[in-house]
Amino acid sequence: HTGTDLTQKISDIQQQLKRLPQGKLIISHNGENIKWYSSDGHSKKYIPKSDRALAEQLALRKYLTSLLDELLQEKKAISFYDRHRPKAIKSSLLLQDASLGYSELLASYFQLSPSHTAWMQETYDRNSKNPENLIYKAVNGISVRSKSEAIIAMLLYTNKIPFRYECALNLGDIKFYPDFTILHPKTEQLYYWEHFGLMDSPGYRQNAFSKQQLYAAHGILPSVHLLTTYENQAYPLNTELVEKMIYYYFLR
Numbered sequence: 180h181t182g183t184d185l186t187q188k189i190s191d192i193q194q195q196l197k198r199l200p201q202g203k204l205i206i207s208h209n210g211e212n213i214k215w216y217s218s219d220g221h222s223k224k225y226i227p228k229s230d231r232a233l234a235e236q237l238a239l240r241k242y243l244t245s246l247l248d249e250l251l252q253e254k255k256a257i258s259f260y261d262r263h264r265p266k267a268i269k270s271s272l273l274l275q276d277a278s279l280g281y282s283e284l285l286a287s288y289f290q291l292s293p294s295h296t297a298w299m300q301e302t303y304d305r306n307s308k309n310p311e312n313l314i315y316k317a318v319n320g321i322s323v324r325s326k327s328e329a330i331i332a333m334l335l336y337t338n339k340i341p342f343r344y345e346c347a348l349n350l351g352d353i354k355f356y357p358d359f360t361i362l363h364p365k366t367e368q369l370y371y372w373e374h375f376g377l378m379d380s381p382g383y384r385q386n387a388f389s390k391q392q393l394y395a396a397h398g399i400l401p402s403v404h405l406l407t408t409y410e411n412q413a414y415p416l417n418t419e420l421v422e423k424m425i426y427y428y429f430l431r
Contacts, residue, residue, distance in 0.1 A: 185250055185253060185254045186254070188250055189247065189250050189251065189254065192243050192246060192247045192250070193247065195239075195243055196240065196243055196244065196247070199236050199237075199239060199240045199243075200236050200237065200240070202217040202218060202219055202237055202240075203217070203218045203219075203220070203237070203240075203241070204216070204217065204218075204234060204237035204238050204240070204241055205217070205218050205223055206279070206280040206281070208280070213280050215234040215237075217233065217237060231284075234284055235284050235285070235287060235288075238273075238281050238284035238285050239284075239285060239288055241273065241281065242270055242273050242274075242281065242285055242288075245270040245273065246270040249270060271333055273285065274318050274333065274336070274337070275316045275317065275318060275329070275333070276316060277316075277320065282319070286319070289337060289339055290339075291339055291341055291364075292364075295341040295362060296341075298341055298362055299341050299342070299343065303343055303346045303347070304346065304347035305344075305345055305346065305347070305356070306345035306347070306356035312324045315328065315329045316329065317329040317333060317336075318332055318333055318336040318337075319336060321344055323344060325374070325376050327374055327376050327410060327415070327416040328344075328358060328374055328376075330416060330418055330421065331358075331359065331372065331374060331408070331416075331421055332359070334418075334421055334422060334425055335359065335361065338425050338426075338429070338430060339364065340361060340362075340364055340425065340429050341361070341364065342359045342360060342361045342362070342372075343359070343360045344358070344359060345358065346360040348360070348371070350393055350394070350396075350397045350399075353393065355390070357371040357372065357373055358372055358374050359371065359372035359373075361406075361429070363428075363429060364429060365429075368404070369404070370405070370406060370428065370429075371394070371399060371404065371405050371406070372405075372406040372407070372408075373387075373390065373391075373405065373406070373407050373408075374407075374408045374409075374410075374416070375387040375407065375408070375409045375410075376409075376410050376416075377411070378409050378410065379411040379412055387409075391405070391407065406424055408420070408421065408424075
């Protein structure tokens with residue numbers, strides 16, 4: 180973020196917080212049962228399931244407060260800010276870890292249009308290869324194969340961009356599975372996003388560029404309808420770049 184972007188984002192969140200009810204959400208777990216309570220710091224009050232709207236608003240307050248704290252710290256330290264942000268962001272954890280009980284309540288805040296939601300939830304041909312490697316929690320119950328893919332999925336989700344993970348694509352006689360198949364939220368054109376995370380490996384590099392040649396041969400051109408990001412040990416994924424790419428391709 181630039182200083183101006185941060186200031187605007189902080190102001191927007193502060194305005195949203197003013198419109199939300201006061202109180203801290205407490206989520207109590209008893210086996211598979213979850214109970215919600217509202218706390219004013221001294222006592223807590225049970226929130227019945229019939230008052231889910233209040234639980235959602237308090238969950239949103241928790242998420243926005245956590246995000247605000249991070250942005251304020253980032254602004255304070257902006258002159259020392261490293262372009263690689265910490266990967267363990269507390270507000271992200273609220274969305275990634277379903278067991279905490281927040282992600283389900285926050286889902287309506289990131290709600291897509293009914294048609295885009297239906298497209299995301301539709302059954303599709305997924306990559307069934309090496310399911311044991313799907314070990315990184317992303318969002319919305321999705322697990323991915325790397326921390327960097329989890330970051331990309333998170334940023335697509337929080338920007339309300341509909342996507343499918345590892346959905347089959349046939350190019351001629353070849354079937355493969357792009358990391359992300361993205362439905363443009365305005366034009367509804369399909370885009371593809373490939374993250375190449377092992378660029379230190381010569382064999383991996385060759386495969387990465389061969390894959391891009393295959394896309395191009397079928398009219399899917401890099402930087403037009405194919406988005407690509409890269410990393411190696413020296414240069415991890417640049418989260419700020421991902422945010423700018425999402426804005427450039429899908430939000431402006």
